[in-house]
Amino acid sequence: MKVDKIDDMLLQIKKNEKYNEETSLILLLLGKPRMLFNPPIEKENLQKGKGWLSKKYYECEELFNAAKL
Numbered sequence: 585m586k587v588d589k590i591d592d593m594l595l596q597i598k599k600n601e602k603y604n605e606e607t608s609l610i611l612l613l614l615g616k617p618r619m620l621f622n623p624p625i626e627k628e629n630l631q632k633g634k635g636w637l638s639k640k641y642y643e644c645e646e647l648f649n650a651a652k653l
Contacts, residue, residue, distance in 0.1 A: 625651045
């Protein structure tokens, strides 16, 4: 996420009438929302060949890339 976009988001939060400088807040910045995987991801998009998957665990970005999202 670009810094300019984050700054714009923070300004929007601070403009809210419920915002209070004295109250501690935790701000969690997440990427864009994505639907998780319907239809399922084809094995061929995760690795070459049609056998068993060679890895037990995949990173989120690997799965999103394989799902072509």
